[in-house]
Amino acid sequence: MIPDLKSSAADPVGRDAGAPSDRPSWWRGPRTPRAFLIVLALLVAAWVVPVVCLALRIGWILPLLIWIGTASLIRSGRTLLDRLVLALGLLVGVVCTVGLPLSLWSGALEPLQSTGLALTSLVVAGAVAGRRPALPVRELGVPEYGVIAGTLVTAALAVRPFLGRGFGDRLSILAIGGALARHFTIYDTIRTVGGYLFLHRGAPMPNIDAGYDSYPQGVHFIYALLANLMPQGADRANAVASFDLMITFDIGTYVFLCVATLWAMRWVAGPLLRGWVSLPFIGAVSGYLFFGDPITLLTRGFPSEMAGWGLLALLVALVIRPVHRVREQIVLVASLLIGVSFAYFLFLPFAGLAALVWLIRDRRTLLRRPILLGVTAVVCLVGAAVSPVVNTVYSPQGVGERLLLPGGITKVDRAVVVAWLLIALAGPILRFHKRSRIWRTTLVLIVVSTLPAAGLFVDQVLSGHANQTYYLDKLFHEMFVVTVVSSGSVILVLAPMLAAVAQHRIAVLAGATALSGAMFFAVTNLQYDGPVGTGRRHFQQKNAVWGAGQGTTEAIRLFPRPDGRITWVQLNSRADLGGRDASHWATLYTSxxxxxxxxxxxxxxxxYPWLSTSEAETAEFLMTSxxxxRVLVNDTVSLEYFSRIKSRYPTLDLQIVDLRGRK
Amino acid sequence: MRASWGYRIVAAAGLSLLSACAAAQVPAKPGSPLTSQELRDDPCRAYTAKSMQRVLAGTLKRAGWPQVTGNPPTSRIAANVQRCLYQFSPKDSRRDGDQSLRVYIYNELDNGAKLMAACRTRPLRGAPMSTIGDESCIDDSGELRFRVGDSYVAVLIDVPPRLQSGNRVLNASDTSTFTAPSRPTDLAALALPVARDLAERLH
Structure with missing residues (x-):
């Protein structure tokens, strides 16, 4: 047991009960020599524990320790789940911010330095705030168990296809797009250069394409820190191990998205979702998380957006229903804003507006803490501005230009957009006359989050490009965060029925189940011919491009490092036809x-794999390069295709690697 | 009633924005000047389907083609070469069959020297032409290459086999009123006006 840092008379949350002291009145830290000694011992432990864990090759324990340690110092939230979720949100923003100075400190991303520093910071924060570690372990109700179960089920469904598979097959499951490859280049290069890429622009970055050094890098930075702690990540030159770790982290980020969304939905609904009535609704939202749009963020390889979604869900929850401790609320909102900015700043304008709504609504309470509010606001503004400013300055394309780009994304079903809007709006509109701050704020946030997507949608419809714009669907995702988090309010629709049948729990439960069942079918896409990337296809592994992973592992086995030749992996699909997905993605992931x-x-x-390519076109490409x-082929048609090009252009420097007959 | 300065400024800004949008959407016209940078920004900027059709109209008519209609061009981009593809098919396909015509414009940037040298090793025999741009060549497949300054461009006309249901080659008995000539010299003759127009514009 860890004794109180100040005196034995402190209350359970660590407040001093008035023990005599010669310290100034504002001092909340240790007051007795014994407390100082304990802090000193903890500071020593903050470095000894990482040394021991890393020596035993169990460095993965350290991030868990830091997470639980942070949760133990938070006093907001009633349950252990609340504390853990809030701590996660807080940590993301703090790590992204601290990453700025760490990027300039050579070696700071090394496992010992980073974890030692984090644990030291926790000890210092606890000592200065006068808080001893405490976790409300026993305070879990049915809804909390529901959130945990919902998260575990969605996580299990998402993880199931990856279990028992090697790197090639794991990659194949996610090789339905190229985004993950480019995210890998950022994360892997951060590991090499030791910090945010925009702070190391002078370093050689052969794996980073123009403009990607200014992409929001919060998630990649955190991945890099975690990878450095894992035994598999010890050899940074081992790109396959590094990529395999990233796939694991990506699945972890999807689980974060799920727990953050479910927790936020539960938090916003508050007393509406209590007891067994909460379970059908949590089940419906869990179903949406796996069978609806969010799973596509995993299968399409969008780690930044997954993290942005999770952080935005927490922010929306805290704006609608703030925690009771004002100081913690201020720090949490600031940290989440910085986290959103570093993870996925497309969501930042809305996140900023949401924070503004909270600032205006709670101004009287907040202005009682002017110094904390002012200092945090400055830190938050600077921290949140870094990613957008860096991106605007260094990116070769303008923001408006990028907003209209096409790209590979699973299109959002417009009917689902309408369904979520109706579900989220029903309760707050019905209760508008009650002047509830909670539901009026919810209404404002739904409207504010819908406007950008609606505006761009109308613009695109008028210009005839409504199905091409990549970021339009991303803005729909932003709207989903708000509507899903607010969806617990739909139970307000049941209020008259609940009042009438309150004595009959079965009737209430049946009504809630029917409503949540309707919700589930309205917002998920269970039919087989739904867009690629839905949960059902993922679970049954119908998304996977198996030839892509196999081709990549074969190519990287033969040619693991760049040797002056570019490797074109024409394996498992013919060069002359369309539908060359396997070779297309294998070439990308090999590079x-x-x-x-x-x-x-x-x-x-x-x-592009959906286009057929004539020999003349391929010759144009190769001869102008x-x-x-070098081209790897394992079918006769492709071999003859490239051989004909080579014989027509004798000056062409092309190495054809014939892998026919090799398994 | 006099409009206030605020309204005037807003109206002026709106008009400027409208004219900027309108200017950005002006279709490329044959004969209008074109910089190599503009072509690099968008390989399909040189012609719309309609303007390409106008360039080809006389030659197609002389070659006996029926009236054709084109789809919007599609581009393919790499760091070393860019391609714009125009596809045309007969306006009345029931009468004139489904014979299509493809025009490829390759913007080889400054990477086309090897292809030009390869072309010189196997020029198209009997292809009468004067030099286009600073240097030009037609290879034995009928692909026409030229250089203007440091920029290399190639124009290739392709007449794919007539197909039914997308993949079955039609028999001779299936032909309707028109089957396109497909000898390299015929294809080079079709490519010539496009290459000439483009070279003049790039100068």
Missing amino acids: VLQHNYRASWSVFYWG PEPY
Whole structure:
């Protein structure tokens, strides 16, 4: 047991009960020599524990320790789940911010330095705030168990296809798009250069394409810190191990999205979702998280957006229903804003507006803490501005130009947009006349989050491009965060029925189940011919492009490092036909694993798999390339295709690697 | 009633925005000047389907083609080469069959020297032409290459086999009123006006 840092007379949350002391009145830290000694011992332990864990190759325990340690110092939230979720949100923002100075300190991302510093910071924060570690372990009710069960079930469904598979097959499951490859280049290069890429622009980055050094890097930075702690991540030159770890972290980020969304929904609904009535609704939202749009963020390889979604869900929850401790609320909101900015700043304008709504609504309470509010606001504004400013300054394209880009994304079903809006709006509109701050704030946030998506949608419909714009669907996702988090309010619709049948629990439960069942079917896409990336297809592994993972592992086994030639992996699909997904993605993933993306990007942009490519086109491409190519083939048609090109252009420096007959 | 300065400024800004949008959407016209940077920004900027059709109209008519209609061009981009593809098919396909015509414009940027050298090793025999741009060549497949300054461009006309249901090659008995000539010299003759127009504009 860890004794109180100040005196034995302190209350359970660590407040001094008036023990005599010669310290100034504002001092909340240790007051007795014994307390000082304990703090000193903890500071020593903050470095000894990482040394021991890393020596035993169990470094993965350290982030868990830091997370639980942070939760133990938070006093907001009634249950252990509340504390853990809030701590996670807080940590993301803090780590992203601290990452700025750490990026300039050589070696700060090394496992010992980073974890030692984090644990030291926790000890110092606890000592200065006069808080001893405390967790409300016994305070869990049915809804909390529901949130945990919902998270576990969605996590199990998402993880199931990856279990018992090697790297190639794990990659195949996610190789339905190229975004993950580019995220890998950022995360892997952060591990190499030791910090945010925009602070190391002078360093050689052969795996980073123009503009990607200014992409929001919060998630990649956290992944890099975690990877450095894992035994598999010890050899940073081992790109396959590094990528495999990223796949695991990606699944973890999806689980974070699920727990954050479910917790936020539960938090916003508050007393509406209590007892067994909460379970059908938590079940419906869990079903949406797996069978609806959120799973596509995992399968399409969007880790930044997954983290942004989770953080935004927490922010929306805290804006609608703040925690009771004002200081913690201020710090949490600031940290979440910084986290959103570093993770996925497309959501930042809405997040900023949501925070503004809270500032205006709670101004009287907040102005009682002017110094904390002012200092935190300055830190928050600076921290949240870093990613957008860096991106605007360094990116080769303008923000408006990028907003209209097409791209590979699972299109949001417009009927689902309407369904979520109706579900989320029903309760707050019905209760508008009651002047509830909670539901009026909810209404404002729903409207504010819908406007950008609706505006861009109308613009795109008028210009005839409504199905092409990538970021339109991302803005729909932003709207989903708010509507899903607010969806517990739908139970307000049941209020008259609940009042009438309150004595009959079965009737109430049946009504709640029917309503949540309708909700589930309205917002998920269970039919088989739904867009690629839905949970059902993921669970049954119908999304996977198996040839892509196999081709990548074969290519990287033969040519693990860049050697002056670009590797074109024409395995498992014919060169002359469309539908070359396997070879297209294998070429992309091989290039990033070879740390050669910058020189290679042309080959997969030129060879979009859905287009057939004539020999003349391929010859044009190869003959104009300043870099020599090697092509890996395992079918006769492709072999003859490239051989004909080579014989027609004798000056072409092309190495054809014939892998026919090899398994 | 006099409009206030605020309204005037807003109206002026709106009009400027409208004219900027309108200017940005002006379709490329044959004969209008084109910089290599503009072509690099968008390989399909040189022609719309309609303006390409106008360039080709005379040659197609002389070659006996029926009236054609085109889809919007599609581009393919890499760091070393860019391609714009125009596809045309007969306006009345029931009468004139489904014979299509493809026009490929390759913007090889400054990477086309090897292809030009390869072309010189196997030029198209009997292709009468004067030099286009600073240097030009037609290879034995009928692909026409030229250089203007440091920029290399190639124009290739392709007449794919007539297909039914997307993949079955039609028999001779299935032909309707028109089957396109597909010899390299015929294809080069079709590519010539496009290459000439483009080279003049890039100068």
